[in-house]
Amino acid sequence: MAEHGPTPTARQAPAVALRDVTKVYPGGVRALDGVSVTVERGAFVAIMGPSGSGKSTLMHCAAGLDTPTGGSVSVDGVAIDGLNETRRTELRRERVGFVFQSYNLVPSLSVADNITLPLRLAGRAPDHDWVRLLVERVGLGGRLGHRPAELSGGQQQRAAIARALVTRPAVVFGDEPTGALDLKTAREVLALLRDLVSGLGQTVVMVTHDPAAAARADQVLVMADGRLRETLHRPTATELAHRITTLESE
Numbered sequence: 001m002a003e004h005g006p007t008p009t010a011r012q013a014p015a016v017a018l019r020d021v022t023k024v025y026p027g028g029v030r031a032l033d034g035v036s037v038t039v040e041r042g043a044f045v046a047i048m049g050p051s052g053s054g055k056s057t058l059m060h061c062a063a064g065l066d067t068p069t070g071g072s073v074s075v076d077g078v079a080i081d082g083l084n085e086t087r088r089t090e091l092r093r094e095r096v097g098f099v100f101q102s103y104n105l106v107p108s109l110s111v112a113d114n115i116t117l118p119l120r121l122a123g124r125a126p127d128h129d130w131v132r133l134l135v136e137r138v139g140l141g142g143r144l145g146h147r148p149a150e151l152s153g154g155q156q157q158r159a160a161i162a163r164a165l166v167t168r169p170a171v172v173f174g175d176e177p178t179g180a181l182d183l184k185t186a187r188e189v190l191a192l193l194r195d196l197v198s199g200l201g202q203t204v205v206m207v208t209h210d211p212a213a214a215a216r217a218d219q220v221l222v223m224a225d226g227r228l229r230e231t232l233h234r235p236t237a238t239e240l241a242h243r244i245t246t247l248e249s250e
């Protein structure tokens with residue numbers, strides 16, 4: 001067994017599984033109310049829903065960034081409920097990648113060093129072929145020596161996507177990954193995510209308010225009032241926009 005690789009049993013497990021997850025915040029807000037979701041390996045899943053419906057809470061619980069009040073969560077076949085904070089941090093570092101709306105690159109590091117930073121933090125030697133392949137896929141070959149401030153927003157997000165994939169995580173979570181980008185650049189970044197799912201088998205789960213973005217996913221989880229209201233398979237942007245407007249007016 002590879003030192004950092006999942007066990008053969010875990011390899012068969014879904015990328016993420018939530019069973020009957022509940023989250024009640026101090027003060028009594030029930031942000032999640034019995035949510036069960038299975039994300040298969042190689043799936044591109046979007047989470048949509050009205051403001052306050054529990055999208056971010058769902059993603060944070062699924063990624064081990066927040067602890068559910070009830071139910072269970074597993075990532076790459078590992079139950080995260082029983083892990084202490086140190087083991088949970090290790091699991092996030094080794095099996096989960098993150099892409100944020102605001103890129104979150106380290107300003108003082110070059111693009112190349114930003115991309116390989118998660119490997120250094122995990123004490124792992126870079127797999128040079130994999131890093132080269134990622135840099136090629138995200139189209140940043142000519143920019144590796146630049147600082148993030150010298151890149152466009154779309155290029156910064158491409159670097160952040162390469163960084164998220166560099167550890168070969170079981171799942172990449174995106175929090176409004178195209179939220180800060182103009183329409184054309186957002187479309188390019190979505191096409192890249194789609195390509196990483198279809199071409200490399202990467203599992204991606206992203207929260208988005210944009211029906212056009214969610215329509216690139218294989219499945220759209222529609223949240224309402226802390227519950228999974230429905231799962232749509234390859235819906236169109238028009239269908240999604242209509243669905244969300246209906247939920248917002250309920």
Ligand SMILES: Nc1ncnc2c1ncn2[C@@H]1O[C@H](COP(=O)(O)OP(=O)(O)OP(=O)(O)O)[C@@H](O)[C@H]1O
Pocket residue numbers: 025026027029030031049050051052053054055056057058
């Ligand atoms: N730390 C917190 N403490 C208390 N209540 C919280 C906390 N975080 C979120 N909530 C509440 O939980 C509910 C779900 O919030 P969440 O952020 O998951 O929704 P969302 O669908 O991501 O919303 P948005 O689209 O506006 O980002 C909301 O009622 C919110 O006010």
